[in-house]
Structure formats: structure tokens, C-alpha cells
Amino acid sequence: IGCCNGNASITLYYIWDSILTPEGGKLRVNLLMSRASPWADVSSHLPYEGKVPVQMKAPRDEVLIRIPEWTNWNKVMCRVNGVTRNYDWSGGYINVGAVETEDEIVVEFPMKQRKISSNFPEVFHQVFFAGGEEYKVTLRGNTVIDMTPDMGYPISRHARYSGKTTPLKKVE
Secondary structure (H helix, E strand, C coil): CHHHHHHHHHHHHHHHHCCEEEECCEEEECCCCCEECCCEEECCCCCCCCEEEEEECCCECEEEEECCCCCCHHHCEEEECCEECCCEEECCEEECCCECCCCEEEEECCCCEEEEEECCCHHHHHHHCCCCCCEEEEEECCEEEEEECCCCCCHHHHHHHHCCCCCCCCCC
């Protein structure tokens, strides 16, 4: 099975577990990924929209929500129960302040689509690619939606992430 397969599964658990971190009276939203928890439910709309609703299940003195580095931090908006909420910055997080059970926090920010190009290091090419071609990558947020030249991976499936409306699915 090798080290990669075994380590990858535990790494995925640690990532999932760290999406939300309770710290006494605080709740920290570290990754803007959908997750249900005993403290709050996060419903990420990334990479379609820069929108992250957080439905509180327990009161907190402070809720800190990490804002991606690639967005315009001057255009971050926060509402609690539909009412605009002022917030303070704490590192790369906004501090929404105190919230109660059943409060809904909605954080919105502009999505950014950007193109980068790179010549991957030679050692990377030896393992994954043939030749020393320049790769052009299109990102929407942190999601790769296009890459040229074709690497043989089904990146074309990611084109659906360039839409501006989040496809939602109701689950319980």
C-alpha cells in the first residue's frame, strides 16, 4: 500500500477535523469547506461564489472566520441574521463577535479568477511529466479550473466550477 496511501487518508481526516476549532468560548472557522459539527454547520459556496453561511448550534463569545488571501479583504461583508455586522481583523480572520444558538452568519467576498504560468522544477517533470513545458493554470479561488497543456488528468471536468451560481443539494 505504501506510505502515501496510508498517510493520505489520515491527512484527509486531520484536514476535515480542523475545518472548525472550538477554543473555550471561541469558534474558529479555519477552512471554508462545508462541514456539520456540534458547534456550527458551515455551508461553503466556494468556488462558485465567495459566500460562506455558518449556522450556529451553540452560543459563542467570538466566532473567527478565515478569509482567503486571494480575495480583496476591503470588500468582505458579514451579516448575522440578515443584519450587517461590523467585525475586527485578527490575522487572516474576521472576528464576528458574540453569537447565539440558531444565529446565521453569512460572510461574502469577491471571487477571484486568475491565471498563473510556471515551469515546474525538473524533478517534478521527471516524476509526472515528459519535457520541460510551461504550464498555464487558471484558478477560481483555490480551485484549478483549467490547465494547458493537457497533463492527462481530467481537468476539463473542473470547468463547471467557473459558474457563478452554487448548485445546492438539501441533506439531513
